[in-house]
Amino acid sequence: MVGQPFIAGVGKLIAPEGEFTDLHMTATSVTRTQRKIRTDEIDNVVLSATLSGGGNGWFGHPDRATNLGGPLIRIRDQAKLYVLQWTGAENHTLHVELPLAALDSRARDRVLGAAGTALPPRGLAPMLAVQMRALAEAAPDLDSEGRAAGLRSVLDLAATVLRLEFGASSRRARSARTGC
Numbered sequence: 315m316v317g318q319p320f321i322a323g324v325g326k327l328i329a330p331e332g333e334f335t336d337l338h339m340t341a342t343s344v345t346r347t348q349r350k351i352r353t354d355e356i357d358n359v360v361l362s363a364t365l366s367g368g369g370n371g372w373f374g375h376p377d378r379a380t381n382l383g384g385p386l387i388r389i390r391d392q393a394k395l396y397v398l399q400w401t402g403a404e405n406h407t408l409h410v411e412l413p414l415a416a417l418d419s420r421a422r423d424r425v426l427g428a429a430g431t432a433l434p435p436r437g438l439a440p441m442l443a444v445q446m447r448a449l450a451e452a453a454p455d456l457d458s459e460g461r462a463a464g465l466r467s468v469l470d471l472a473a474t475v476l477r478l479e480f481g482a483s484s485r486r487a488r489s490a491r492t493g494c
Contacts (some may be wrong), residue, residue, distance in 0.1 A: 320339070321339065322342075323338040323339075324337050324338075325450070327461055327462075327465040329465055329466065329469065331413075331416065332358075332411050332413065332416070333411040334408070334410055334446070334468055334469070335408070335411070336453070337405075337407045337408070338404070338405070339407075341369075341400055341401050341403065342400050343399050343400070344371075344396075344397070344398040344400070345396070345398075346394075346396045346397075351395070356392045357391075357414055358412060359389065359390070359411070359412050359417075359426070360390040360391075360409050361388070361409070361411075361433070362387065362388045362390060363407065363443050364382055365407065366402065366404060366405065367400060367401075367403070367404055368381065368382045368384070368401065369381075369382045369400040369401040370398075370399055371397050373390055373391070373396045374391065374396065374430055375395075376397070382398060384432075387433045387442060387446075388432050389429050389430065391425075391426050393426075394429055408447065410469065412473055412476070417476055418477070421481040428480065433475065437479065438475045439475055442472055445468050448464075449465070449467075449468050
C-alpha cells in the first residue's frame with residue numbers, strides 16, 4: 315500500500331432530508347478525530363454497505379474493532395470517533411446519511427447505541443441494501459428529477475428501517491411475539 319497512489323471516485327446525491335454517496339476508492343485510512351467532530355458539528359447517522367473490498371476499523375471505541383466488508387449494512391455515528399483502514403485494492407461502498415432529527419428520541423438513542431454494528435439481515439434491511447445498489451447503478455443515467463425521486467425513496471426506506479428496528483413500537487411488537 316505504501317507508495318501506491320490513492321484514487322477515488324465519488325457520486326453524491328444531496329437533499330435536505332439526507333445524502334447518498336457511491337464511493338469507489340483504493341486502499342486508504344480514514345480517521346474521524348475529536349477535533350473534526352467539534353469543527354464540523356455533524357451528528358448524522360450513516361448506513362454503509364460494502365459492495366467490494368474491505369478492511370478493518372473501529373467506531374466509537376478501539377476495543378470494539380470490526381471487519382469492514384460483507385453483505386450487511388453497518389451503522390456509523392458521525393458524532394463519534396472512528397478509524398477505518400480500507401485494505402482492498404478496489405473498495406466500493408454505498409452510504410446513506412440521515413440527520414438524527416429524522417428519528418424520534420427513543421429510536422435515536424438506540425440507533426446511536428448500535429453504532430459500529432450491522433443491521434440484522436431481516437425485515438426491510440435486505441430491501442434497503444438492494445435499493446441502495448439500484449440507485450447507485452441508475453443514478454448516472456437519470457435526469458435530476460429521477461435522481462431526486464430515487465434519493466427520496468432510499469432516504470425514506472433507510473429512516474423506516476431504523477424506526478422499525480430501533481423504535482419503541484418494534485420493541486413492543488418483538489416482546490409480544492417472544493413473550494418477553
